[in-house]
Amino acid sequence: MIEQEHLPRHIAIIMDGNGRWAAKRALPRVFGHRTGVQRVRDIVEACCDLGVEFLTLYAFSAENWQRPAMEIADLMGLLEEFIRREVDELHANRVRLNVIGRLSDLPSRIQEQLRDAITLTRHHTRLCLNLALSYGGRQELVDAVRSIARLVSQGSQSPELIDENTIARHLYTAGQPDPDLLIRTSGELRLSNFLLWQISYSELYVTPTLWPDFGRAEFEQAILEYQRRDRRFGRSQSPAVPSAPPPDAS
Ligand code: IPE
Ligand code: IPE
Ligand code: MG
Numbered sequence: 001m002i003e004q005e006h007l008p009r010h011i012a013i014i015m016d017g018n019g020r021w022a023a024k025r026a027l028p029r030v031f032g033h034r035t036g037v038q039r040v041r042d043i044v045e046a047c048c049d050l051g052v053e054f055l056t057l058y059a060f061s062a063e064n065w066q067r068p069a070m071e072i073a074d075l076m077g078l079l080e081e082f083i084r085r086e087v088d089e090l091h092a093n094r095v096r097l098n099v100i101g102r103l104s105d106l107p108s109r110i111q112e113q114l115r116d117a118i119t120l121t122r123h124h125t126r127l128c129l130n131l132a133l134s135y136g137g138r139q140e141l142v143d144a145v146r147s148i149a150r151l152v153s154q155g156s157q158s159p160e161l162i163d164e165n166t167i168a169r170h171l172y173t174a175g176q177p178d179p180d181l182l183i184r185t186s187g188e189l190r191l192s193n194f195l196l197w198q199i200s201y202s203e204l205y206v207t208p209t210l211w212p213d214f215g216r217a218e219f220e221q222a223i224l225e226y227q228r229r230d231r232r233f234g235r236s237q238s239p240a241v242p243s244a245p246p247p248d249a250s
Contacts, residue, residue, distance in 0.1 A: 002050065002220060006227050008180035010054035011047070012202070014194055015040070017186025017210030024210075030074040035212035037082055046216045047127050048093055050223070054128045054176055056100070058194050062136030065105070079133070080110055087117045094126035100172035101135030102143075128176065135172075137196030144170035173198055181226045183219075185211040203229050 018032030025031070040057060047055045060075060067075075090097055097117045104111065114133075147170050151157035157166070168174065178198045187208040191199070205222040207214070230238055 002223055003227055004051065007051055008203075008223065008226055009052070010056070010177050010179045011052055011181045011183065011223075012056040012058070012179035012195055012199065013043070014058045014182070014184040014192060015211040015214075016184060016188060016192075018212055020186060021210040021212040029071060030078075032210075032212055033075060033078055037078055039211060039214055040082070041086065042216050043214075043219055044090070044095065044127070044129060045093075046219050047129075048095065050220075052127065054130065054179075056130040056132060056173075056179060056195070058132045058135065058192075060101075060133050060135070061193060062102070062105075062134055062139050063193060065134070076107055076110060079106075080113065083110070083113045083117055087120065090117075090129065091121050091124070094124040096121045096124040096126075096128045098128055098130045099133055100130050100140070101133045102139065103133065105134040130173070130176075132194070136193045137191070138193060140172055141197060143172075167197065171197060178202065181205060181222065183207070183222050185209055185214050201231070201233055203231065 015036060018036045019029045020032070021035065022029045022032035043057075044055065046052075059079070064075075065072065087097065097114075099114055099118065103114065106114070144167055148157060148162060148166060152159055173195075178200070179195065179202045182195075182199050182202040183205045185207055187206060189206060203226050205225055207218065207222070209218055232238065
């Protein structure tokens with residue numbers, strides 16, 4: 001049973017494996033992406049039901065622009081369809097939509113639709129859904145450094161007073177807690193430039209399941225596994241976890 005009091009506040013997901021899912025069925029990749037969108041709906045719904053406060057989904061990376069133009073067009077088409085079909089439902093369910101990444105890289109029509117959806121849902125507090133679009137962790141750090149440097153050059157930020165909080169405040173995720181749990185589907189053991197700063201102490205859950213097959217049951221399994229972890233943050237083992245008995249305990 002999921003314990004409500006130890007729920008991860010923020011879950012981030014690298015939704016990978018759509019292409020392999022389609023290839024296994026001898027279908028074009030877009031079918032995998034299309035089925036993947038349905039899983040987005042399921043996982044958002046699960047977060048609302050469970051009470052997860054922040055969900056960050058890696059939907060399109062800065063590096064994904066290197067894919068064939070046809071696949072990019074398919075992905076942008078699906079994104080537009082998602083916004084058109086789902087925003088009313090997100091609004092009705094009190095979900096706040098937010099985008100992290102370089103929004104200005106996206107086709108202008110999609111930028112407008114996203115801005116409208118962000119404005120429409122901006123006061124909701126049940127779940128904050130961050131869609132990572134044209135997102136790269138290094139690019140995010142570059143953007144943060146640029147904005148801090150601007151403040152320094154204007155004289156409104158002293159270099160000596162820059163600390164971790166200053167940097168966090170200039171990231172796309174400013175004001176949000178760091179992810180407690182990072183899930184990656186389809187088994188790759190890498191971060192692919194996702195949330196490099198924010199996941200320094202996230203618990204990792206990597207599953208061979210391909211994203212279009214990742215349902216609510218496995219999502220809940222991932223949360224259960226997270227709840228069994230001992231998050232030490234560099235401290236010694238917490239006393240709640242039984243340690244070896246002392247030598248005279250027999
Ligand atoms: C994830 O699935 C979706 C995006 C990166 C947009 P992939 O398209 O990367 O699927 P695989 O990794 O090739 O199976
Ligand atoms: C990461 O998946 C990006 C998204 C899920 C959007 P990729 O499929 O692009 O990552 P690599 O290329 O396998 O590292
Ligand atoms: Mg992939």
